[in-house]
Amino acid sequence: MRSLHRSRRPVKFYLLRLSLSGNRTAKDSPLENRVVMHWPRRQEKASSAAASALYNTERERERERGHAAAPSGRTWSIRPPLLYIGQGENPPGLPAPLLLVLLPLGSLLLCLVLLREQERRDGESSVLRQGEREEGPVVTGGRRDTQDLHREAWNWRQLDRFAPESRNRTDLPVSLTSCDLLHTAGLKRCGKSCRLRWLNYLRPDIKHGAFTEEEDTIICTLYNRLGSRWSIIASQMPGRTDNDVKNYWNTKLKKKLMLRHANLSVTNHILHSPPPTSAPPILPTVKTEVFGSTDFDFPTVPLHPDYGITTEQPQKLYSDVMPYAHANGQVVSPSEEVSAASSSITVETSSSHSFLNWSTAGVGSNDLFLSALGFGGAGDFLGGYEYQENLYFPNPSIMWAASETDAQGLHQSPTYS
């Protein structure tokens, strides 16, 4: 069991119990189907008495209106409750309390949101509902639920471990770390884990389907230029996370490309290899001839000077720059089909050539993989390039070029000796 990150700095928080009189129907988007609070940072330091007073005021208003309203200076939007306290554990007079945890931590609120969102996704709630009682963790089956969310009921006994007076108070000034609180809540996840879970899985705008050819192209293009800057690559594909892209590359796309290249190599071999001799086969050793050393360097890329790209600003290459590609000085129309044997992308500026070399710094074995395959551009990998205008690149069109279109044009391939 991996250990939880434990925050060193104690976090002051208040536990407020809100008794909501009936749920509002969530007609809004799922994202809004949750508690949203804007709590001024200064207010985090408010005394428990002040918090209690605010709470009491708000509770009165809430009772009058049937929902929670915001005091001046802050806004609360309270939708159907996130968590219910198990039956029998409720304090007297609060039949269906909603437990809110006000923290100076977006992460913790996210934990609550996360539970609600998971509940929505599961279709069938595994979070304790009103009137239900649960013993121990709630498991809905599958790894995601058992491992990601160890959802146990909130109950007063757990809270009382830290605040024994909680049963008879509406405000609970307690000094705990965020991890303590999450343990108390039964989540067994730190805020960081919850955030990650949200970003990579629960976020409603996440695209969960298979990757398209367009996305393959984007990934290969940017990977070839940047290496494993997955977050930047993912930023060009709405709905995809860096983790998605990374996993996809490592498990599928890389193999796919290798397979295609292997097929191509076999074809080339059949077409161009000399008649077989009786000489014993020589096991190949890879030599990166084109780059002049056994270390891999990405192709030298001259950048457009107007963009002001520096090696310290690699991100700008994607967000601001998608330079024109040429090959051997010849611009190739995007509509032209590019052979799978095309070898390189060079990027040419109209005037001065400020060369930027995406070199070995930060480049891992995957880049060696690319180099070993002899590819300089994503069009090579994908075997046939289908031009996509303004995929998600804000700037000029990409023009892939075939420097040599015959089957022997793999001049950037490794050579075997």
Added chain:
DNA sequence: AAGATCAGCAACCGCTCTGAA
């Protein structure tokens, strides 16, 4: 049918960076 292996992928680890106090 049962165990072994593989593939997919969400989550974790550990590090750096950022910004608030």
Added chain:
DNA sequence: ATTCAGAGCGGTTGCTGATCT
């Protein structure tokens, strides 16, 4: 200027279901 919690990121792990033997 310093401290430190939280965010961001890339590499890696390990769980689960599918497939193979």
